[in-house]
Amino acid sequence: MGVVEGMAKDQAGMNFIQKFRAGLLFFREYPKFQRESFRDALKYILVLGLIVGAPTVLPHAMEDHRVAGYKLKWIEEKVPEFKIDGGKLSVIDKTPVVDKENGGVFALDTTGKLNADTILKDYSYGLVLTEDRMFNKDITVKEKLYSALQKQLMGKALSKEDLIRVLGLRMMGVYSFLNYLIKYYLELFFIALVISLCGLVAGKVLAVKLRLADLYRLTLFALTLPMVFALLVSLLPVRSMLFAGIYFALASVFLIRAVVGMNDGEMAKARPKRG
Secondary structure, three states: OOHHHHHHHHHOOOOHHHHHHHHHOHHHHHHHHOOOOHHHHHHHHHHHHHHHHHHHHHHHHHHHHHHHHHHHHHHHHHOOOEEEEOOEEEEOOOOOEEEEEOOEEEEEOOOOOOOHHHHHOOOOEEEEEOOOEEEEEEOEEEEEEHHHHHHHOOOOOEEHHHHHHHHOOOOHHHHHHHHHHHHHHHHHHHHHHHHHHHHHHHHHHOOOOOOHHHHHHHHHHHOHHHHHHHHHHHOOOOOOHHHHHHHHHHHHHHHHHHHHOOOHHHHHHHOOOOO
16 A cells, blocks of 8 residues: 555545644644645635634723623613704703713714814723714724714614614624634635745745645644644733744744645645545
């Protein structure tokens, strides 16, 4: 039995746990992934990304949920009933109303006496409702005209409850988690592409004929240990660009090690069918 045939037999039916273990030892176990299809690599990285990425993004989503809860409570308990129609907010009760609590600031003003930027500048989050627009701050300030909101809702007049739904305050934790997770995956795929291009350059230098698609597929598996490393680093109280450099270097070294260990014949024979 040849080396390639033996390799194929060894890898038949390799499950996620087996791939994960081999991925942690990619430096020496890379041949095990040469017969894995791109679909297998994609399924693996999606599952691993969920397992490793969820704990990484969850604290950020929880913080967004906490802040949204403060905004929701303020609107429900402190803001009088109002109506937004014709791009204008009208309220019977006297304004302005300003509340500073839980590290944030919230204001309702239809008189034009208050300056939203001045109110928000010293706070990490807040919400200011003026006569014709709102200023929603979560680190950065997002300004939105009521007329634009109504246009999105086919010109419908908005009540207080409608505004709560538009802002997504009750489901902010879920929205934020999905948003951060999607960004995590996009960053992961981009990093894999950059590392694959580095592997392609290494192949040119070493006179090893490789396809970018093959390198990208192997890189998805080579990211196993760096992703686990990144998860552990995210649990530390300190942040440093050095950790990001280590993450990138680990995956790059693993892939280049695989390139060095390959020759044209091995890659051609081990290349999987498309799928």
